[in-house]
Amino acid sequence: MMRDALVYLAAAVICVPLAWRFKLGAVLGYLIAGVLIGPWGLKLVYDVESIRNFSEFGVVLMLFVIGLELEPKRLSEMRQSVFGGGTLQLALSGAALTLAGAAAGLPWKAAPVVGLALALSSTAIAVATMRERNFLSTPTGQTGFAVLLFQDIAAIPLLAAIPLLGAGSLAAGGAELESLGWLEAAKVFAAIVAVIVIGGYLSRPLLRLVAATNLREVFTAFALLLVIGIAQIMSLVGLSMGLGAFLAGVLLASSEYRHALETDLEPFKGLLLGLFFISVGMAIDFGLLVTQPGRVALLLLGFLALKLATLWLTARIVGVTPRQRWLFAILLSQGGEFGFVVFGAAQAARLLSDEWAGLLNMIVAISMATTPLLLLLHDWQQARSECARGKKVEADAIDVRQARVVIAGFGRFGQIIGRLLFANGIGAVVLDHDPDQIELLRKFGYKVFYGDATRLDLLRAAGAGEVTLIVNAIDDIEDSLRLADIVRENFPNLKMIARARNVTHYVELRSRGVLLIERETFEAALKAGRYTLEALGVDRFRARDMANIFRRHNIADLEALIPVFSDEASRVSAAKAGRAELAALFARDRKQFESEQSGQDWQ
Amino acid sequence: MILIIHAHPYPQRSRAGRALLAAVRDLPQVEVHSLYDAYPDFDIDVATEQAALTRADLVVWLHPLYWYSVPAILKHWFDVVLLSGWAYGEGGDALRGKHCLWVATTGGRASSFAETGTHQLPFHEFEAPIRQTAQFCGMVWEPPLALHGAQAVGEDEIAAAAVAFRRRLAAWPKVLADEDSPEIAR
CATH class of the missing domain: 1.20.1530.20 (Na+/H+ antiporter like fold)
Structure with missing residues (x-):
């Protein structure tokens, strides 16, 4: 029993990563492992x-x-x-x-x-x-x-x-x-x-x-x-x-x-x-x-x-x-x-x-x-026909909108960025794995590539070597990090703007040298927080001040967290300290705001 | 229509300005645009603002005096709304012939606005750039209303200023004679 387990695990551990490496997929890896250890292989x-x-x-x-x-x-x-x-x-x-x-x-x-x-x-x-x-x-x-x-x-x-x-x-x-x-x-x-x-x-x-x-x-x-x-x-x-x-x-x-x-x-x-x-x-x-x-x-x-x-x-x-x-x-x-x-x-x-x-x-x-x-x-x-098609589009569209940006991932997040760029006549090459989306965009004359944005050949075909920046809007965290790795390795001069799904993802991206990262829900939640303050009777501009203070502090906190992120104990204590600090910050701000106003209520 | 462009970042903290605004808000021909409230991110909707200006025949700028000038958002409003070709320059006659009334509240006592006072200049020197802004757009400059020393004045003085302000607007388009609209505590 133990021996069998040894054989199975070893075969899987050897064959699956190899299959993965050659882009064969894990299933084929397991099948090959089975053939190898089975009655017609090594018995x-x-x-x-x-x-x-x-x-x-x-x-x-x-x-x-x-x-x-x-x-x-x-x-x-x-x-x-x-x-x-x-x-x-x-x-x-x-x-x-x-x-x-x-x-x-x-x-x-x-x-x-x-x-x-x-x-x-x-x-x-x-x-x-x-x-x-x-x-x-x-x-x-x-x-x-x-x-x-x-x-x-x-x-x-x-x-x-x-x-x-x-x-x-x-x-x-x-x-x-x-x-x-x-x-x-x-x-x-x-x-x-x-x-x-x-x-x-x-x-x-x-x-x-x-x-x-x-x-x-x-x-x-x-x-x-x-x-x-x-x-x-x-x-x-x-x-x-x-x-x-x-x-x-x-x-x-x-x-x-x-x-x-x-x-x-x-x-x-x-x-x-x-x-x-x-x-x-x-x-x-x-x-x-x-x-x-x-x-x-x-x-x-x-x-x-x-x-x-x-x-x-x-x-x-x-x-x-x-x-x-x-x-x-x-x-x-x-x-x-x-x-x-x-x-x-x-x-x-x-x-x-x-x-x-x-x-x-x-x-x-x-x-x-x-x-x-x-x-x-x-x-x-598919890649071949995409490349052929890509070149064709490039040929007659190149002087109209020269692509300067690659957008990887065209879901809820990437779309907003893409539409903002397109609306302003800035060309972007879009990579996505949802072909329905792609078909639609192609109808509007955009250069869209179907496929996995974490593939080096596809990135090259999309012009990652020529453009100045890439928007990493992939929703899958692992793929997003893989893209960050590939870009850092192969296109060191390509500037990346990345979407982070959560704090861990943010930290992982930062540790890969990505400088411009936006958490996907942060700004929206902050805006909703402002609406909440306003609904409670806070002046709109004051609510904005509060959100600005919160944002600045939150980002500083997050950045301070990065060196200790892998250690849970210090992460927890840093988070606690951050919370206390934020409370103190708001108290200071409130005091400042009130004293300033009470001294100058001529307004 | 009277368009009041009101600029105060924290209206709830405002004492004089809020009283002035409250005194006129219910007048039938008055429309109030509180800039900090409408555009807390400074994302002024130029088309909306220009449309309101077009409908108005009296434009009121109501704000506290910050560093001898208008609050930041009103300056930004000047920059993005009063455009060349619309408010001034060639074809820029959208505001021509409209009247402009400046209503400012200040912190310093009236006496501090003098060559010997804290602010070293008489108040009309600070009025000049704002008046010129209006006049450059072809607007008729109304005698301004200024409420000085607002931090020291009592409720009754603020109330008096509010009443004077309301009378000015209620009488519009009849321009009241100077003695009817004394500049408060000048």
């Missing part, structure tokens, strides 16, 4: 099956966390895209793959099961990849998520149908099946009610009770217990554990413990999910690749082509912007973890031969690995 681990069962819990945790991030209100807003886009995708991909399966020689009863199973995508891979690229919150990301959600729901009846179609159950009488069906339905209903009661009503007071103990590890234990318990209830009646966890997550999304649960489960989720991908990598049966290389290649290419085409068509019909349709298709192009389960069940029900089951498992596993590769290809192609 360090044999027991693939047990590790798979264990690590599937990572997928369950992931769905729970996704549920936590989805408030019921938003979920009901997504209703339409879940059932609209989801049904469409499953119908299109399923039909095409069923026909292709039948043509490839699958029995007629197995073909629809295989077709529908292959139409399912991997929530784990797709969501993890979208997360990695900050893509999940964009409209296309949301559409993708909705489709994945529908697939998770649809997998359940698919699994339930297999025994009915299977060779073994044909002999069973219809009546018997029906009565069994009723009992099953009652059990399923009871399980769902149980999950709703636990997630919606019981867990909150229990969480409050546990949180009151102030023992963090007990809280973590309870969070795990909650998810495992719900997963067990669901699996008892043969429902998807992930779906139950997702449901419980949604029910807890509006609770005050949402963030605490999320942070506590995050490391477990990440590690187990990594383990899951490792197990997928280990399960790839390279023997088939040796004995029937042509057949595997043909099936894989056929599968990918059909799935990509039907996904692209889905994207088109549900209104994904043209520039993102391929991205959408690639993100969902792989076979899913449900595929393994369905093929296993079909094999058990003698619906599929062992050979077919092995082949299909292999294709799903390889398709999981092709997703990051296809994405790389897509990025490369």
Whole structure:
């Protein structure tokens, strides 16, 4: 056990950073790690099956966390895209793959099961990849998520149908099946009610009770217990554990413990999910690749082509912007973890031969690995066409508005800066990863680049070497800091104006030598503070004075905090001293103000 | 319409100026622009100010005297509202023929505004640049109202000044004879 853990952890620690370094993404890193240590690699681990069962819990945790991030209100807003886009995708991909399966020689009863199973995508891979690229919150990301959600729901009846179609159950009488069906339905209903009661009503007071103990590890234990318990209830009646966890997550999304649960489960989720991908990598049966290389290649290419085409068509019909349709298709192009389960069940029900089951498992596993590769290809192609397009725009716009500024991140913050500049005829190159935004801006004739602003080549293409300043308005703190590092390393003369999400971010930016930093909420809050003072009857100009004093002191405090920021004790004492100092400052100011006025009340 | 341009950074702390303003605020033809209140960030809305000036036929500048001059925001108001081509210069006749009344409160006693006093100059010397500002825009300079020694005067004197100020504005557009509008405590 300890030895296995050693192997897994070492493989992950070696492969994932390497994959990251080469921009392959963490998922591919884990898959490669799995191949390396598995039966077809260094043969360090044999027991693939047990590790798979264990690590599937990572997928369950992931769905729970996704549920936590989805408030019921938003979920009901997504209703339409879940059932609209989801049904469409499953119908299109399923039909095409069923026909292709039948043509490839699958029995007629197995073909629809295989077709529908292959139409399912991997929530784990797709969501993890979208997360990695900050893509999940964009409209296309949301559409993708909705489709994945529908697939998770649809997998359940698919699994339930297999025994009915299977060779073994044909002999069973219809009546018997029906009565069994009723009992099953009652059990399923009871399980769902149980999950709703636990997630919606019981867990909150229990969480409050546990949180009151102030023992963090007990809280973590309870969070795990909650998810495992719900997963067990669901699996008892043969429902998807992930779906139950997702449901419980949604029910807890509006609770005050949402963030605490999320942070506590995050490391477990990440590690187990990594383990899951490792197990997928280990399960790839390279023997088939040796004995029937042509057949595997043909099936894989056929599968990918059909799935990509039907996904692209889905994207088109549900209104994904043209520039993102391929991205959408690639993100969902792989076979899913449900595929393994369905093929296993079909094999058990003698619906599929062992050979077919092995082949299909292999294709799903390889398709999981092709997703990051296809994405790389897509990025490369996109960057090329962006560059070409960028040059074209530059060619006819260069004397109209010479770009002097790069704006990285064009969300709520960057937009205001950009619009202020554009309104004054100052050209700016905008980098953002939300293509809808970009499309709109391009229509207005601005030079906008799609992509990750923390990529050196993209920065260069955007003209970071020529412009005099860059506005770092990225909302993701890590990306923002990465950009600060890259700029400092590669464009030392480029002046940076940065948006800080919070004090820690501010300190981190300052420690990277950024001189002009604005906390994103500070000025707005100060203004609201002024309104508050005014509403209390303070003269408007006096309220401004007070806010000015506060601002100056607050910034000085913040700057003084920087050298001691990493040490919590001195940070706390510095903050306390700062508060006392501010109070004294205001008292002094009040005294000065009053004495000045009382001496000169001629005014 | 009478437009009162009022400049006091802390109106609640003002004693004389507030009393003067309170005395006229309810007059039907009076419109008050308190600059520090409307534009605490000095972001004066030039179009609004110019539109109000266009509607006015008497412009009143009401403020405490700060360092022998107007408070900072009124100076800024001069700078950004009284523009070339609008208030003066070629085509700049938007204010031509309008009347201007200066109402100032000061800290020094009336006697301190003399060659032998603390301020070394008679008060009309300090009036000159402000009068010239109005006259440069083609406005007719009304005899100013000054409330001196405001820190020492009693409530009754402030009240008297307020009454005099109200009479001046209430009578407008009839320009009162000099004896009806004595300059307070000159």
